[in-house]
Amino acid sequence: MTGKQPDLNEVVATATQRKEELLRVIEDNPQAFLETALTADQLADVPQEIKDRGLVEKTVQTQGKLAVIVIDDLDKQQEKLEFYLDEPTTETVEYQLHFASNEPEMLLTDTQVAASGKALGNELVLATGGNQDLQVVTQALLTEPGVTERFAVIMFNFMNDHSQPMTPTDIHRRMIDDTDSMRAYYLENSYGAIENMTADVYGYFTIPYEKNTGYCDSYTWAIAADAAAFQSGVNITSYSRRVYVFPGPNNCTGSAWATLGGNPSRMWMPGNSYTPILSHEFGHNLGLGHASFLQCSPGYSGSPLENVDCPSSEYGDPFAIMGWSQTHDHFNAVHKTFLDWFAPEQVITATQSGVYSITPIETSDGVKAVQIDLPQSVYSYYLSYRQxxxxxxxxxxxxxxxxxxxxxxxxxxxxxxxxxxxxxxxPSLRSDAQTSTFEDGDVFTDPVQGVTITQLSHSNTEVNLNVQLNYTGCRINSPTVEISPFSQSAVLDQTVTYTVTVTNTDSPDCSASTFYVYGYYYQMDLNMDPNEFSLHPQESKTITVTILVPPESNLSLGSHTVDFYTRGNDDGRHSAHTTFDFVLTGSLGQVAINPGSIDTTVGLPPTQLSALAYDEYSRPIWSGVSYEWGMSSDNTVGTVQPDYNIASFLPLNPGSGDLWVIARYGNDFSIGSIRVTVAPSNTPQPSVAPPPSASASPTGAEPDLDGDNDMDVKDVLELVAALVSQSERADLNNDGNVDVFDFAVLVARFGR
Known part of the structure; x- marks a missing residue:
């Protein structure tokens, strides 16, 4: 006897309820989700329609670039990291990553990773943040702070909350205009390395999302706000620094948050954020973590480093902007060193005992820090001075x-x-950050690392310290790595070879160590021979690295930075990282314009366009391509404002025409075009004359370049050749140059 089959609608309702409950579990306890997830055998029994609707979990192996967001809850003194995985060629969020254990630390935004786990909807749960489930393909590079930092401030609100917590004047004043603005703060802190900041404020825009419904979806909100700004005519892609201001509080836990690195970098400012928070979050954009404090228990013994009696307080450094940033205090010496705001000679590495003098970090001259590398720790000590x-x-x-x-x-x-x-x-109290510095005569001893530091004297211009290094055993150091040549090029299915030399730089007291070398780049076959070897101190090993891009690879043409790593079988002190370049060469195939056509009306805002070149295998080419935009029409229907591979079309007069782009890659070129139709406006508009350089002149050359009395593809080929030769007969608009404007003249008469 066969039982009654369940109604599909009932199954969908049950699966939907289960999905909603599991999404809450993912947020609170990823490990519990993995333990609850259906097995492969159980999934095999699930109706296909339920799977197609995305109502059950699935095993996923994917790759893309990370967006790493640091969420700062300054009221609770708590940090939370969020990880988003973008699709490789867009800014569309593919998954938010959750980790059941070993959440990764200090991975930068734009790091390319390969991820493996269980996915439900747009949530991907990984058992661990280690190499097994999350493999770094390419480490992101930090966007170095520029002499001028240019920000786009995008103010947005929600469909169910149209409030405007700050005015454009408020945010501009705090970032740029006030005497204690973020601009003034970074000018002083960087000793003029960041000489200026500008902020262009746009909005408010209402994005198609509701506040306080579902999960905090800040990354998706940012992409929606970017799109709204883009549609209003803002060239958002020209900004590598972006700030978002929107109503708060909301369903996100945090005072403010920011990407760790990233190009573009992003900062989220809910509500009425004050200036020190802006400076703190921009520190995350520059790649900085927090300024913490080791809060040791009374009477702890040994070293404060890696000591269970000295737990870390995340925001515990009260006198650094990356700590408890209620005040606008300087970055500490560690962070200034990381940002290269000290000259190399201003940071001294103490390799032997002696007296060292340090000047205040608030001034620009003199020694700013003494670094002490420790033989038996993954840490270094830094000494500095404040006034x-x-x-x-x-x-x-x-x-x-x-x-x-x-x-x-x-x-x-x-x-x-x-x-x-x-x-x-x-002796009887916990460590106190408020009274943590030396005074004259104070002695700090780390018996584990063999370091003793005594403050001898201080003035308002310097502090003098006696540093004794008494460790005489093995001192482990990072190996050196040399790669030759630095860059090579190849076509598909062609092998190139690099030579890598690894040298063990440990002190002579150390025994031999085992080293492992590895590298990975998506869509490449990357091999090391050998990939494991043993070296005595000061001994070197030369290995061979080969790269081959297989024919089935989707790797784009152009230059690719390949990461190379070494590490030992210890706690990381034998780790080293460097890069080399590989250039995949090929031919240009075509160029495509998005959207594929324009239908607009006189008086409407500009339409945004983008062009992308593809190789002969239809793979996108992301670098090394030049783009030339132009327009031809029967009534000067509009103008094109180009900016590399993006452009905007502003409708001016009713009519139709063709908008085109020429892509060049090496000696190759390709032409793409779309049809443009402009309808008249209900409001009378003045007719706009065409720019002289973009239209035919009565005295210009005849567009029939091949003399067959037709304006056809043969004339296009003649003109393309003339772009190189600069033949006078191809100067169709008589402006003294053969360029894209002559192409516009020819297109306007094409087929006549």
Missing amino acids: PIGVDADLPPAITNGAQLHATPYDVYAGSRSFLIDVNPP
């Missing part, structure tokens, strides 16, 4: 009477995080 100067004018005497001691870990982005250390805590 009540400039934005630090309100620092208390407990901080300005002596040197500060920080620690920072070794890693790919060493120096991006800092840990303040109380050098002389009271």
Whole structure:
């Protein structure tokens, strides 16, 4: 006897309810989701329509670039990281990543990764943030701070909340105009390296999302706000720094948040954010983590580093902008070193015992920090000095009477995080950040690392410290890596070879160590021979690295930066990272314009366009392409404003025409065009004359370049050849040049 089959609508309703419950579980407890997820056998019994509707989980292996967002809850002194995976060729969010264990730290936005896990909707749960489930394909590079930092401030609100928490004047004043603005703060902190900041404020725009419904979807909101600005005529792609102002509080937990690095970098400012928070979040955009404090228990023994009795307080450095940023204090010395605001000679590495003098970080001259690399730790110590100067004018005497001691870990982005250390805590009390600095006569000892530091004296211009390094055993150092040649090129299915030399730089007291080398780049076959070897101190090994791009690869033409890593079988002190270049060469196939046509009306805002070149295998070409835009029409229907591979079309007069783009890649070129139709406006509009250089002149040359009495494709080919030869007979508009405007004249008469 066969039982009654369940109604499909009932199954859909049950699956929908289950999905909603599991999405809440993912947010709160990713491990519980993995334990609850259906097995492969169970999924096989699920109706296909339920799978097609995305109502059940699935196993996913994917790759793309990360967006890493640091969410700062300054009221609760808590940090949360969010990870989004973008599709490779768009800014569309493919998944938000969740980790059941070992959430990765200090991965920068735009890092290319390969991810494997269980997905439900747009949520992807990984068992671990380690190499097994999240593999770094290419490390992102930080966008170096520029002499001028140019911001787009995009103000938006929601379909169910049209409030405007700040005015354009408010945000511009806090970022740029006030004497204590973010611009003034960074000018002083960087010693003029960031000489100026500008902020162009746009909006408010209402995005097609509701506030306080569902999950905090800030990254999607940002993309929607970018799109709204773009549709209003803002060239949003020209801004590498973007700030979003919108109503708060909302369903996001945090005072403000920002991407860790990224190009573009992004900052989210809910509500009426004050200036120090702006400066803090921009620090994250520059690649910085937080300024923390090691809060050691009374009477702890040994080293404060990697000590269970010295837990970290995330925002615990109260006198650094990346810590508890209620005040606009200077970046600490660790972070200034990371940002290259100190000259190399201003940071001394103490390799032997001696007396060291340090000048205040608020001034631009003299030694600013003493770095002490530690033989048995993944950390380095940093000594620095603070004085009540400039934005630090309100620092208390407990901080300005002596040197500060920080620690920072070794890693790919060493120096991006800092840990303040109380050098002389009271025996019966926990460490106190407010009184953490040296005073004259104070002695700090790390018996594990063999370091003893004594403050000898201080003045308002310098502090003098005696540093004793008493560790005589093995000192482990990062290896050196040399790659030759740095760059090579090849076509599909062609192998190129690099030579890499790895040298063990440990002290002679150390024994031999095992080194592993690896690299990975999506769509390449990358091989190391050998990939594992043993080296004694000062011994070197030369290995061969080969690269081949298989014919089935989707790798785009152009230059690609390949990451190369070495590491030992220890705690990371044998780690090193470098890069080399590989250039995939090929031919230009075609250029496409998006949208594929324009139908608009006189008086409407500009229509935004983009062009993208493709190779002969229909793969996009992301670099090395030049684009020339133009327009031909029967009534000067509009103008084209180009900006590399994007453009805007402004309708001026009714009529029709063709908008075109010429893409050039090496010696190849391709032409793409779309039809443009402009309808008349109900409001009378003045007729606009064409620019002289874009239309035919009565005295210009005859467009029939091949003399067959037809304006056809043969004339196009003749004109393309003349773009190189600059033949006078192809100067169709008589402006003294053969260029895209002559092409416009020919297109206007094409087929006649």
